[in-house]
Amino acid sequence: MKKIFYLIGLLIILLFGYFVYGFLQIPTQKNKNNIKNNKKTQIKKNKKINTVVFIQPLGDVNQDYLKLVKESVEFFYHFDCVIKETKPLTNDLLTVSGARYSADKILEKFDTKQNYLILTEKDIATPKNQYPEWGILGLGYRPGTTCVVSTFRMKRNVNENVVKDRLKKVALHEIGHNLGLSHCDNNPHCMMNDAKGTIKQVDLEKIWLCEKCNYVIKK
Numbered sequence: 001m002k003k004i005f006y007l008i009g010l011l012i013i014l015l016f017g018y019f020v021y022g023f024l025q026i027p028t029q030k031n032k033n034n035i036k037n038n039k040k041t042q043i044k045k046n047k048k049i050n051t052v053v054f055i056q057p058l059g060d061v062n063q064d065y066l067k068l069v070k071e072s073v074e075f076f077y078h079f080d081c082v083i084k085e086t087k088p089l090t091n092d093l094l095t096v097s098g099a100r101y102s103a104d105k106i107l108e109k110f111d112t113k114q115n116y117l118i119l120t121e122k123d124i125a126t127p128k129n130q131y132p133e134w135g136i137l138g139l140g141y142r143p144g145t146t147c148v149v150s151t152f153r154m155k156r157n158v159n160e161n162v163v164k165d166r167l168k169k170v171a172l173h174e175i176g177h178n179l180g181l182s183h184c185d186n187n188p189h190c191m192m193n194d195a196k197g198t199i200k201q202v203d204l205e206k207i208w209l210c211e212k213c214n215y216v217i218k219k
């Protein structure tokens with residue numbers, strides 16, 4: 001009889017031990033998962049914070065313009081911007097006529113895995129329909145890491161404040177293309193509208209993306 005009591009006692013102790021161990025084990029596993037998840041979100045957050053856009057002046061570019069683009073991109077997209085040393089506008093970047101620079105050649109030359117916004121004060125062009133050299137304000141890969149902006153066509157008969165306002169919008173528009181946005185006809189005030197060869201469209205826009213474009217970016 002004593003032996004049976006002894007065995008039952010042992011069994012109770014074992015069962016008790018098992019439950020205590022179980023209870024201890026479950027929260028530990030949960031904690032481990034929590035730590036893993038925290039690490040994942042941490043990495044995601046850091047990735048976002050660490051997105052860097054290099055601003056590359058091509059030829060002589062007004063320092064105020066460079067600073068303005070840097071501040072606008074940082075403010076609007078929350079990317080970090082680094083202004084690079086100026087690089088010369090070389091002849092290999094000219095269009096066939098030699099009258100302006102090829103936006104496509106510029107993009108090709110500076111296309112890397114890093115994000116680059118190239119800024120120039122010279123005229124840039126791209127082929128459009130029957131026009132081999134259609135003058136533009138900017139061009140960007142969609143999606144991609146490289147875009148180019150020119151202030152040349154922003155300056156006619158307007159004061160500096162207007163030029164700066166246009167520059168901000170065009171820079172944010174081209175980065176929008178890099179982020180995968182196509183042209184928008186959802187709202188005339190959205191920055192992703194196609195300028196269609198007129199600066200008037202840019203002037204109509206706000207420093208703003210419509211809900212449709214915002215949705216695409218945040219996906």
Ligand SMILES: [Zn+2]
Nearest residue numbers: 173177183194
């Ligand atoms: Zn565009």
Ligand SMILES: [Zn+2]
Nearest residue numbers: 184190210213
């Ligand atoms: Zn839009």
